[in-house]
Amino acid sequence: MSDEIVFYTSPMSRGRIVRWMLEEVGRPYRTELIGFGAMKEAAYRAINPMGKVPALSHGATVVTECAAILAYLADACPEAGLAPEPAARGAYYRWLFFCAGPVEAAVTNKVLGVTVPDEPRMRGMVGYGSLEAVLDTLEGAVSGREFVAGERFSAADLYLAAHLGWGMQFGTIPKRPAFEAYAGRHAGRPAAVRAREIDDGLLARQAAS
Incomplete structure (x- = not known):
């Protein structure tokens, strides 16, 4: 490259x-x-x-x-x-874009105080259905497994772990044990630690300037 x-x-x-x-x-x-x-x-x-x-x-x-x-x-x-072989990318694409779509939308609406009506037809118009449905689905995806797409860490794990870690830190996602275990495990990767140190250092310099 x-x-x-x-x-x-x-x-x-x-x-x-x-x-x-x-x-x-x-x-x-x-x-x-x-x-x-x-x-x-x-x-x-x-x-x-x-x-x-x-x-x-x-x-x-x-x-x-x-x-x-x-x-x-x-x-x-x-x-x-950081991506499975093309023939084995079903779960990889699924969870990468589940996070970009339903998770992002449901959490944002929660923060903004937007409530989906209980009426079935109205609920059906909202792609994620409900925040609880999204969180339960996500919990099922990360429970009892180290990686969501195969036998090794991928970009899908990075995205899910980052969203969960950020959300739990700021209270927009509840601290379920499965979320804490999954996000915490991947947040300890050397690359994740380096990235946090770089951005935290930039924040500190901005605050001091």
Whole structure:
């Protein structure tokens, strides 16, 4: 992979998930810190018209959205072993995008105080159904197994563990034993520790400036 990887992020954002992935991949990358005001400026909106981080550029390729960035890096850096073989990716895709879809939507709605009506037809219009259904499904996925997609750690595990860890830390996801065991185990990976140290150091420098 000869083209430079440029990582656009803020240390207190979902970019922390991508930082972890980049540290797992082990390829050199350059970090561009984007302030929340600068995210809405034309220069950065040329990278991501949504005006948010994270984003990744790799040569002429630009990728946004955490799940897409993780999947892209796993495919662009196969030597890191962060995606199963193509024929064995059913569970990998399932849980990677379950987290990007139902988990993200259900947790965000909880934080915003949005309640799905109990009326069956209305509930059926909401893809995740209910927060409890999402959490119960997620608990079933991580209970009694080390990895959600095969016999080794993958980008799907990284994404789920990062979401669970963040959610439990800030109270948006309840601390169920299965969640704590799964997220805690993967948060101890050397790449996860390095990523946290980098972003925490950037936060400390921002606070001191």
